[in-house]
Every structure is written in C-alpha cells, then in structure tokens.
Amino acid sequence: MIALRYLARVVIVAAICVMATMWIGWVSLPVIGFAYGVVDRRAHGRGSVAAIGAILGWFALLATEAARGADVRMVAVKVGEVMQLPAFAFIFVTFAFAALLCGTAAVLGSAFDQT
Numbered sequence: 001m002i003a004l005r006y007l008a009r010v011v012i013v014a015a016i017c018v019m020a021t022m023w024i025g026w027v028s029l030p031v032i033g034f035a036y037g038v039v040d041r042r043a044h045g046r047g048s049v050a051a052i053g054a055i056l057g058w059f060a061l062l063a064t065e066a067a068r069g070a071d072v073r074m075v076a077v078k079v080g081e082v083m084q085l086p087a088f089a090f091i092f093v094t095f096a097f098a099a100l101l102c103g104t105a106a107v108l109g110s111a112f113d114q115t
Contacts, residue, residue: 006045010053013054015057018061026097030101033102033106037112041111052099059095062091
C-alpha cells in the first residue's frame with residue numbers, strides 16, 4: 001500500500017513536471033519541487049519522489065519528441081561534444097540536472113514552516 005502511494009506521488013509529480021516544462025521551461029522544476037515539499041511535507045521520501053518524478057517527466061518529454069521524429073541522438077551527440085561528454089553522459093547529466101533541481105527544492109520546501 002505504501003509503495004502504491006509512493007508510485008502515485010511520483011507519477012503526479014512527473015505529470016506536473018511535463019506540463020510545466022512544456023509551458024514555462026526548466027526553471028519550473030524548482031518551483032514544482034518546492035511546492036510539492038510544502039504540500040506533502042509530512043510524507044517520507046519527498047526529495048526522492050520529486051527527483052524521480054522530474055526524471056520520469058523529462059524522460060517522457062524526450063521519448064515523445066523522439067517518437068515525433070526529432071533526432072534526439074544527434075542533439076545529444078552535438079551538445080555532448082560542446083560539453084566534451086559522450087552522448088549517453090549528456091543525457092545522464094540532463095536527467096541529473098532535473099533530479100537535482102526538483103529534489104533539493106522539495107527537501108527545502110518540506111522544511112518551510114507555515115505557522
């Protein structure tokens with residue numbers, strides 16, 4: 001039962017991350033993480049829920065673009081070259097960036113006292 005709640009929270013955060021990233025951009029991730037941390041501050045694993053949700057959301061965005069015909073591999077190769085990284089490492093860094101932004105903001109939001 002607890003695992004199902006955890007999974008549901010991850011999916012909800014992922015869906016919100018997808019919508020907000022499409023609408024506002026990557027800067028929405030810390031706002032989403034902070035808001036999630038404030039709203040669900042009593043639940044365990046807030047940071048991991050937000051981080052995994054952000055990763056899944058961005059994975060869904062990349063997969064959707066790849067399914068539409070965007071050459072995600074070519075972009076990863078070219079941008080990875082600029083950053084002196086192989087393509088797979090660039091994708092990993094992209095997901096780590098999303099997780100770091102959303103997860104740390106959720107932990108910070110959970111410490112926000114509303115009294």
